[in-house]
Amino acid sequence: MNPVEITETERLPLRVFAEKAYLDYSMYVVLDRALPNIADGLKPVQRRIIYAMSELGLSSTSKPKKSARTVGDVIGKFHPHGDTACYEAMVTMAQPFSYRYPLVDGQGNWGSADDPKSFAAMRYTEAKLTPYASTLLTELEMGTSDWVPNFDGTMTEPRLLPARLPNILVNGTTGIAVGMATDIPPHNLRELVAACQVLLKNPDATLAEVIEKVPAPDFATGCEIISDPTELRKLYETGNGMVRMRARWEREDDGPSGLQIVVTHLPQQVSPAKIQEQIAEQMRAKKLPLVDDLRDESDHEHPTRIVIIPRSNRIDVEALMAHLFATTDLEKSARVNLNMIGLDGRPRVKNLREILAEWLVYRGATVRRRLEHRLGKVNERLHILDGLLIAYLNIDEVIRIIRFEDDPHAELMRRFGLSEIQANAILDLKLRHLQKIEEMQIRGEQAELAAERDQLQDLLASEAKLKKLVGKELDEDAKKFGDARRCPIVARAAAVALEASEILPAEPITVVLSKAGWIRAGKGHELDPTALSYKSGDEYFAHAIGKTNQLLILLDSKGRCYTLNPRELPSARSQGEPVTTKLDLQDGARIVALLMGDEADRYVLGSTEGYGFQTRLGDMQARNKSGKAMITLDGAPLPPALTRAASDRLALVTAEGRLLVFPVAELPELAKGKGNKLVALKGQDRIVASCVAAEGTALVLTCGKRTLTLKPSDVAAYTAARAGRGNHLPRGYQTVDRIAPLA
Incomplete structure (x- = not known):
């Protein structure tokens, strides 16, 4: 047996091979996985899920089927990837807090706003398509889509779905590709249709006219949009920017505990549980004494109802909420990056006008293909009806040819000048269709189809009428599937947290330092620091009196100052903590003085070598544990x-x-x-x-x-x-x- 001879070998430098392999992978991720297409607003996995569900007969009016059945069809026929990722994509399209207009109607546990990933396994849940999903599918069998082979070439799938609405902006999407990403927020359907109508009536309409109809995104959670109008305008002009969202709340003076604040709507992708955890953490750390209690009263009737109970009715509720907006996710910014694959097959960041104008081009082409497909069907049927009418007018001769001729098909074509299609239609007739009434029905159908043919030809011949049809269909769909804006647009400045002095009551306090450097604090000014218990071999060294909202400054033997928060010091009931655990003292340095007071207080600082100056206590404040060099020393510091x-x-x-x-x-x-x-x-x-x-x-x-x-x-x-x-x-x-x- 002769050994196998290798006749051709391809040799490539590793650099060239690696570059090509990574570039191929990058293009695949960009075009076939992570970015949506402007035409239908879907990524490939989403498109395949919707199509597979339609093939399974899971319309909005049918009975749902197990999600595992759908996922199995998707990954087995169209999307050869992991079932978990496929199911998660399906879940996201079913969550009303994730999608503005959900595409999947799920039954069972499909996650919650608290934890979107808490959905049940696909073997437990069932699903079907929502009515809105029909806007992506109704025209699929009308010659509007190009069909491409699936991954193994055994069947075909639509390259794009014939979307009747600009779904790319209706529901938006997020995705991370290689070297680029996309973050498209959802919008209100009726506003988008109104903007499309502006462009249909005036293709030269400016971006400002379009933005007038679509002033801001419209998130599913119904939060406030508080971005400045100029920020929103710049976002839509460039395709990049940020949208600031804020929770909506209301004051209830007649609650079970008297005054209470009720948070009813949260920013997009913010978990109610996380908000409660953030507020509760501040309460545990005693940084939020303005709040007495926190409750979650969310239920099916009120999906979001977080109740905050202020400590008293005299608290400034507006100031309290401003503080919570600044310190929790009750106020959050969402990144916007309008990056998508255009009709030319290339990814690019587009502005709002470009997106809608390009989608209208796609929609116009789709409607034209639909009309041309229907016109072809009408002409085919009219052609057949012409042949059938000839047969009915010459029924005896047709019967004779069929009974006695050796090749009735060819004879019919020769005798009456029929086409092959017409001859086949006559031969396929059943005897019960040879009634007199059939002739009348044929003539009636011919009249209807002829009228429809003229109408279709008229539409296809006029660009203006075609645009009018597109606009009419958009209005019909907006009326059927649209709703009012959920997110009010209220321009507000970014929230600013309250200072600790504004939140926490100022209480009298005595700070005590021992000779060995142990520090602690006791309530009140009546505390006798010399009477406290100290560790064996340790004793009282210094103390300072003040209030918990004042500065506490420590001066060391090398002229450096340090700042501590009096509220964070251990209680005087204990023996305190070593000050070295809170400060980074230099080698050989020790604390020699404690100062406590307001920033404006003035002190005289100096050294035993005879030099000194005045300074404010605020100037002695240090920002980190290593302190701040304050006095240039030749000897030792004087007591401030x-x-x-x-x-x-x-x-x-x-x-x-x-x-x-x-x-x-x-x-x-x-x-x-x-x-x-x-x-x-x-x-x-x-x-x-x-x-x-x-x-x-x-x-x-x-x-x-x-x-x-x-x-x-x-x-x-x-x-x-x-x-x-x-x-x-x-x-x-x-x-x-x-x-x-x-x-």
Whole structure:
């Protein structure tokens, strides 16, 4: 046996082969899977599902059949892909919250708005076509479609369905191809037909005239369209953009719990369960005290009814809903990308006018093909009737030829000048049709068909009459299948969330820091921080009092500031948490001060090396855990001192026992930095104590176990300009631990 010889070998570089293979795959996904066709608005799988259901006799007036039967026919005859993907496509066309005008009428569990994927398996559900689906199928057998072989060449399927309405915009679709995607929103059928009528009457109508009839999408869920009209106009002009949707709600003052807010319509593809979860999460985190309760009262009569119970009747309901719009999916934007396969077989993003104008070209061609097909049938029947009439007028001779001639078919054609089709029709006649009345019926049918033929020829000969017919049929279908707009168009600004200070009540709070760096917070200002329990070896270090809506600033030993939310601190009943779990402190740094107050509060910051400045508490706010560099240090930071008036005085004590007092107003106000010289230091001298006191206030100096009180008249002896050396304190009081204004 001779080995097989390979006579021809094709060799390609890997780069060329890979590029060709991927390009072929990409074109397949774009043209035969992911993008809809402008003609019928369907992807191939959707078209095959609709056609297979029609072939199974599943019209809107018939009994439904198991979905598994339909899916089996689709994947076995037309669509050789997975049954799961095919069934999901079928389910989507049956969901009233997904399709504006569903194509499939499902019985059983076909999913819910809470979870569109929660539908039952195809062996449990049944389906048939909806009345609206007839707009895609009624003209299919009227010569309007091109038929192509199926995947294995054993049967044929329609390349496109003869849509009577612009289904591409009626129901819209989404899809992801290779290098492109499509997001076409649904629209109101009556508005689309009105826009088509504008183009039929005036082919040169502008885009603005078309947009006047179709101002915005019309989603199945009935939400508000809150996009600005200019945004919507730009969307339809370019084929790209965003549509902002907002839930619809109403106020009920006579609910079981008094005042309640009822959400009745949600944005497209938003789950009621997810909305409740988002609101409940804010309630659990104590970020939404304005809401007392949340209930889901949805049922068959009210598909969406989410009830929100405010904490009291005095709450601003509009402000509360604005906050929920900003923080949940009650307000959402939908991407719009009007990308589709055109009549030229190429994918392209089109504007609204281009879509409708191109679809009308397809519709006009479809109607022409339908009329031409009918005209052909009428002419064929008239031709046969002419032959039958000859036979009835010469019935005795016809009978003789049939009885006695060897080839009656040829003899009939020769004797009466009939065509082969006419001769066959005569030979196919039954004896009971040889009555006298048949002749009268033939003449009557001839008259009717002749009138219809003239009408068809008249329509086909006039482009204006053809357009008028298209417009008339569009109006009939709009009246039969259309409905009122569901989504009101109300231009609104994007919702803005309320500040925490507006939502949460401001409560008095005391923040406590231990020497080991453990932080906690207790309610009220009466809390004694020194009386709290601390871990073994730990003790009280510092505290700050304020309100829960105020800034909490921490200053470390390296001059960096950090910000914490007082509401998120652990309770003072516990021993707190290490501050290092909330902040990213640099190596060797430790917290040396706590500040709490309003953004406008002013503090004096400085270093022991004699430099400082004024700053607002708001400027000390840090945006992340690593803090913000605030003071440029040579030594250690001074304890921040709050200043309340421009006339306040800054008192500084140095290690040499000198005291200098000068107006705080002489210090510059900076957002950060080193500042100006506070006091003139010599050698190893440094600042050991400082405070801010109002003008005319006595000062108390703590020197070990002794104290010295300086009356306002005594303070005047130490008052000088900024950057002076100051005067020596009395002997015995030159080693100062602390200085403070007299309470």
